[in-house]
Amino acid sequence: MDTNWVIDAVHEVQGELWVDKVNETHRAGRLCPWVSTFHINNLPCQLAGTFQHGSYNAGVKVVFSDNTAWMVRFPRRGKVCDTYADEKVAMEVAALNLIYEQTTIPVPKVHAWGLAASNALDLGPFIMMDFMDGVSLDNILIDPNVDNPTRLMREDISDDDVKFIYRQMANYLLQLFELDFDRIGSLSWPGAEANSTARPLTFKVHSILQNGGVTDIKGSRQQQITFTNLVVKSKEDLTVVGVVDLEWSYIGPAQLFGSAPWWLLQDRPVHPEWDADANGSKLSHVGTRYIKHLEMFISILEEEEKTMPGHEDKELSNLVKWSQESGAMWLHMLLSSGFNDHHVFPFMQLRQHLGREWTTKEEELNISNDELEAFAARKVNELDNYDEILDYRREHLALVRNGKMSKEGFLALIKQNSPANANDLREPISLD
Secondary structure (H helix, E strand, C coil), rough: CCCCHHHHHHHHHHHHHHHHHHHHHHCCCHHHHHHHHCCCCCCCCECCCCEECCCCCEEEEEECCCCCCEEEEEEEEECCCCCCCHHHHHHHHHHHHHHHHHHHCCCCCEEEEEEEHHHCCCCCCCCEEEEECEEEEHHHEECCCCCCCCCEEECCCHHHHHHHHHHHHHHHHHHHHHCCCCECCCCCCCCCCCCCCCCCCCHHHHHHHHCCCCCCCCCCCCCCCCCHEEECHHHCCCCCCCCCCCCCCCCCCCHHHHCCCCCHCCCCCCCCCCCCCCCCCCCHHHHHHHHHHHHHHHHHHHHHHHHHHCCCHHHHHHHHHHHHCCCCCCCHHHHHCCCCCCCCHHHHHHHHCCCCCHHHHHHHHHHHHHHHHHHHHHHHHHHHHHHHHHHHHHHHHHHHCCCCCCCHHHHHHHHHCCCCCCCCCCCCCCCC
């Protein structure tokens, strides 16, 4: 999927400045003394390795003098929208605390956290929590030897191993399903107004905000625990020892939580490998694998419901089967992953499931050629405008790369020339 490079360039420079600040903090020896101030006994600590980063966070393991280990983690500037970084961290803390206190799911214990304004190192909001020692499950499941690696689960994973993983996931989902709330939204975090429930800040909404698509959050998407959240003992022992990275968690409708999971093969079902034939009637090899694994997961979920008190009515497995029978699962996958192309697997399956009803609704729309041409003309004009802005942005970024402008100057120039629209930068630059 194409992204807004005009905005990406700004995020890239913001991220580089933040990394420079992290490195300087490390070189100056300020990080560990700061972390020690949050230990109940103010024990000294030292770094164990270097900073590691994922899509949205950067963190480092620290070990105290009593050999206990924490993960100290920050949202990555440039990857997380500045306006919502505090909220993202606070939401995750609230989710971790709730799950830690009310379930047996092995989430890390939070020892300290804070908003950006409270960070004496000026590195943004932070979480300090137990370090979960093990191996990331998603890395075990990916086949590194294929010509074009994807996130799809390797086909040489045995059914027994898959079932072992699914059974643990089913147990976690059933425990989470027991947590009941009276409204949709984000959890109320420590320090927030009592009994307040904010609108959900989710992965998909944040992505839209980060790319300048909207100015406020009005909708929601479902975010579930997936294989990327799981830390297991080893490649040989797939027992889960940690469930991590619960950002974008929120309180959502039971029908979304109980929809057929998209993550059964690990990869999101909107990539080309999933695509069926032109009319969606013949599944791809990946699609066929998914349906097989969905039946496997439902069977395991029903078995787990029999062993867990309070789940005798099979409410969760019935919701999963309802989503499959009604076709709602395909709509839910689109809501979760985003609709980028009318050929994507869940869209084609939704269309195939609705059959004549879909065709009738298309006919009722009755969009005229004039409307289509006007829409296309408007989009071409917007693209021309974008390309013009992009040329200016690239010129300025080239000056940064050539050492003729500082990174701070680049960001200041954008702000100075674009008070009303952070995406627009058309004024000529002066190096005087």
